[in-house]
Amino acid sequence: MVERSKVRVLIAKPGLDGHDRGAKVIARAFRDAGFEVIYTGIRQTPEQIVESVIQEDVDVLGLSILSGAHMVLIPKILKLLEENGVKVNEDVLVIAGGIIPPDDAQELEKMGVAKVFGPGSPIGDIINFVDEKVAKLKKFA
């Protein structure tokens, strides 16, 4: 397993909704599990999120969306990452959570999101998933 305190996680809230409880819960959970977490706050544009991924050189990008705009925002972020040379699942692991219906989640996972975690997802599962996937990133392989 990669030493967690050397794994950097960016938790970001794209779009216009102010539902930040989930994002904060997740950010704290990652910190308590021993990760280095950077929180961007609410109302982030895809451009701001991608620039933060680059400057902070994070290994995990966690997106929290409860506004219903996930099918617009997440594909845009994935595209911007690739355009900036950040390879999804190779350089950075992208996970998402919030209010995302199962069909949409499936669609997003096809596009490159490693996994979508809805309400009620046990924190332990999320952390285990990240541990396992991070070890496969180019930086740590």
Add this chain to the structure above:
Amino acid sequence: MYPVVMKMIDDLIERMRRGDKRATARLITFVENDEEKAREIIKKIYGYTGKAYIVGITGPPGAGKSTLLDKLIKEVRKEEKIVGVIAIDPTSPFTGGALLGDRIRMQKHSTDPGVFIRSMATRGSLGGLAKATNDAIKVLDAYGCDVIFVETVGVGQIEVDIVKTADTVVLTTIPGLGDDIQTIKAGLMEIADIFVVNKGDKEEADRTVFELKLMLDLEKEKWKERGWRPPIIKTVALTNRGIPELWKAIKRHKTFLEESGRIKDKRRFRAEEEVKTIISDIITGKVGKHMKREEIYSLIGKIAERELDPYSAAELIMEKTLGVKV
């Protein structure tokens, strides 16, 4: 170090020199995570450094340092200078994790090509903070930053470290902390080149400014001798009040350091501190390589049990690992 790794570092440095932010960010990760790579990187980029002016922003949590920085960045960007920010938050000593929240306040600058913001955790290592931070500063310097701001939480040792790192130290305080003025008296006075009383919108702000002024008045002789009396600037970071004055004060301090020649002293002092830290890190590292853990712990146990004194133990260790009598 493997030739492939060397080549990767060379490539990253070349990309960084062309202004590539991803390469710059990766270099910072390396100097933070990997001692061996850090050495290689710093050796290679050192010739490109020394151009950036380094400003430390310190003070208690919640004083408004990040908010202040957000506004300062905007002010500096008016002069089209390239700005770097290193924002440091503590690592939890219990879990090793950290929640780095300074960036929230500065996010609007993240898409500005002339701004590079990096959050950093203290990672708890003794002295490690100073070293990783100093190395990260060098990377941003070599990248082409004209000004680098370093935000640190103003508690304990870190504050002293910032003096070793920054050209100008801005100490941020807020009204109504009561004891805080006492803390400042107790030793922080020495480190501040500029005092900021933020949250100037609060009623008691003028009193805090006044108390600080009285405190500085007590040391009139010292300021005279030094040629610089720390100015006190009242700001409201939320509304940008006082920020242009703060930036002007920083530039005035820079001019003072340059014209008085103090900047050279500062940088010599910094170089000395740095090389001392590196030497002691190398030696400590060598001990780890040449002696078994159990052997070291058994010596430490003996010291604790008063069977051996710490000087004799250190001499023994040095002889074993370096083969020199000390």
